[in-house]
Structure formats: C-alpha cells, structure tokens
Amino acid sequence: MSRRTAFFVSDQTGVTAETMGHSLMTQFEGLEFRPVTLPFVSSVDKAHEAVARINRAATEEGLRPIIFSTLVQDELRDIVLTANGLFLDFFGAFVGPLERELNIRSSHRAGRAHGMADLAGYTARINATNYALTNDDGTGGDYAHADVIMVGVSRSGKTPTCLYMALQYGVFAANYPLTDDDLEAGTLPARLVPHRRKLYALTIKPERLQQIRNERRPESRYSSRQQVNYELRAAEAMFARYSIPSLDTTECSIEEIASRILNTTGIERRLRP
C-alpha cells in the first residue's frame, strides 16, 4: 500500500487543521498517511517554504500530498495553492456561505482560534487545571467547588478525564478513587455524601482493566483477575445502590468520556475549545 503525506498548514498552531485532517483521514482506514504539521505559516516567505516542502514530498514519494489548510489570508493561501498537492481549503469552503448568511464580511485575519483569549478565560482554564490537580485521587477534597466528582476504581480513567475537562472546558472536576475499605463497606464514603448529586461513576470491563493494570504492575495482586473482578463488582453495586450515573469507559477515548459526561449532566462549560 502506497503512503501519502498529509500536510496540515496553518497560520497559527495547526490544531484546527490537524483535527479536521484527522477526522477525514479516519474515513479512509486502509490508507497510510504520513502526517506533517506546518504551523505558523504567517508570512510570504514561510508560505513559499511550505510549498517547497510539499513539492519535495511529492517528488520523493511519486504521489502528490494532501494539504489540509486553515490559512485565512488570501495572499498566503494563493501561494500554498500552487503546491503540487490536493489543497483542501477549510476557510474557502465555509467562509463564503457564512458571509452571505450573516450578511457581513469576515475579518480574513490570521487564525485566532487558538490564540490568547481574555485574561478571564485564561484564568478559568488555569484555575480548573489547578483544581483538578489538587483534588485528584481523594486528596484535597474541596468538593464544594466541584462541578463534578468522578468515582471509580483505580485506572478506570478518572484522572486524565478530570484534567481533560479542565483544560478543554474549564470544568472543575475532582476525583475520588474507591479504596478497598470503601468497597468492602459498600456504602458511600462519608466525605462524598453531602455531594452526592455531583457524583459520576466510571466503570470498565474487567479484561480491559486487567490489561491496563498489567502495564503498570505486571503479575501483581492489583492486576489479578480476581482482584479486578471483585473491585468492579463491588463498585458497580455501590453505583447502583446510590443511583450514581455511570459510563463504561472500555471503548471510550478521553474526549468521548468528557463529552458524554457534559452531555448527560448538563454541566456548563466555562470555556469553548
């Protein structure tokens, strides 16, 4: 199978171009893409450099690359358009229809999507991140300020989900790992009782959890089938007993977990991506 180079060309970070390109490429599963991000293409010189890199890849591979572009400035776009590749023009495709619908000309200024927001937005994000860090793994316990408190057994995905929600959405997410004592008691840990309505549980299939724990501590009690089965059964019984909404993370990415939680709980985002 021949390989194609995919260029993500942007006048800013390239995050939007990568997201867009990645979404499209997943629709062509058999093909192998070599991804190359060209961020900060914000001058005529850099646009010419980008063209040279794309043309070199085309010559070396004997196949023209795919160019996912989020360039906004007409001048720079017109230069990169001359490269030997399939130019997919994100702004070109949608800015026109939007301008007609809104009856207003867009600014056509270099990408502002991932630039610095106002101080309030920045502070919200940093505060949420610090909150997640200091209320991780049952430490801290400032649950009064939580938007959501994740519960679940060790390695069910709580910590990365909390951090992702903080960075992506500015949401205050704490997490509480259920201890052996908690699981044995079968009752909600006393510290969580006053915040019961903020709880959200993560579960996971035993085979998958064993796999994940094995990567961390191979052949330990922690990663044994028996222990994993016991913890998950006890945890799920607790979630059912207290009607805690829960999500099986076995087949979920962190983005998906976060998105499903926000969607089902209706928690307000403090930030937009």
Place this chain on the structure above:
Amino acid sequence: MSRRTAFFVSDQTGVTAETMGHSLMTQFEGLEFRPVTLPFVSSVDKAHEAVARINRAATEEGLRPIIFSTLVQDELRDIVLTANGLFLDFFGAFVGPLERELNIRSSHRAGRAHGMADLAGYTARINATNYALTNDDGTGGDYAHADVIMVGVSRSGKTPTCLYMALQYGVFAANYPLTDDDLEAGTLPARLVPHRRKLYALTIKPERLQQIRNERRPESRYSSRQQVNYELRAAEAMFARYSIPSLDTTECSIEEIASRILNTTGIERRLRP
C-alpha cells in the same frame, strides 16, 4: 446586535465540529453566537430531535441558526439538512475530493476521529499524563525519560503546558520551577545539568505575571512588582547564559505554547489528535 445560535452536530463527541465552528466564528468578531453542541446524533430518532431543536431556536430567535455538521452517514445528514438553518457540511465538502484523489471510497461510517484508539495509543497517553503529574514542580525528577523539561518562574505556564502536551501529543514533559535559591545562584540547578539539552524556558511579561499572581495571592510579596521583576530578570539572565531556548507566553494560549515547542524542538509526538 442580534444573536445567532450555532449548533455543532456530530455523530460522535462533537469535538471536531466545535473546533471547526469555533475557528470560523472567530472570523466574525462583532457577532455574538450562542453555542450549542449536539453530540452523539447517531440514529434517525436523534437526527429528528436535532432538527426539532434547531427549528425551535430558529422560531424563537427569528434568525436561522448556523449548523456546523460533522455527520458522516448520508441517512442522518439528509435528515439534519432539512432543518431551518445554514447547514455547513464538513464531510460533504471534503470527502468527495479526497475520494477522487485517493481513488477509493471512504467508509462513511460514524465518526471515528475521537473514538478509542488501540491500547498502545491509549497507554502512551495515560503514561505521558502520569509522567507529567509525577514530574511536576520539581518533584519526581525522572528527567532521563523526559522529552522536554520546562523551566521558568512560578505561574509562567509550565504545568498546564506539560499536561496539555501529555494529553494532546503523548509527549513526556517535566517541569522545574526556579526557586529563589536557583535565581540567586544564577547557575543551572545541579539536577538539570545532565539534561541541559532537553530544557525549554517559558518567560512572561512582568505586568502579566503580576496580574496572574495577584489572582492567586493578592497583595503579597509573591505578586509584588519588585519580586516579579527580580525573578524574571534573574531567570532570563540564566536562560541567556546557558542558551536555553525560550518562549514569551504573555500572548500565547496553551495550545500555542505547546505547538511552538514541538515545532522548534522537533520533539516527536506519540499521538495524533
């Protein structure tokens, strides 16, 4: 100024639709958008529900909403297309040209962009996140496994940048906050010396740092102009003395900091968004 509702409609998390919509909306600075994400529109029923919500917004506001769609399945797209709004069809715009270029039909299967990747990818992401957490703020200090070690004064953006690089790119990013002792000595902290080539410095303008520190500890020595000026001057002198590459984060979002670091250092990503 009249307000428009912007719907982000997706058969998956909606992350791609939001990123795309947000990028475009920032080009229309004067307009106010009310963002609504409709994720997991993955059945005919849910598609009809989405149409009903969009039409309700159109009626209530007297202006038809903008619909940023990443729906892939023709059947669902055809339903949402009937809603009273401007339908911006991400897949429709680009999948056709890609199919012709690649000479292959795409799968047209529900979004896979933010679904579960393979276990290896998941593990890389989690390992990078755990690495960032345990090598934060000078604790840990497993610098041998770092891809990059961020240095800078308190609140220059090190921690969120490290976490973002871990979650977004699977990069192992440690961070070391320069202490008063370090700054006074003016020499590279002994623990960092063997890893000098991995260092990357964050700087920030004094006014901005004061603003950020003030949010945390108002009217403290920590947030005083004198202390902030002293720390930044001493830190920048150290970065210059040891030729540590540095970035001024004053006007940068976290995405931008991360992207610039990867771009200038050439660090390999272990994950694609």
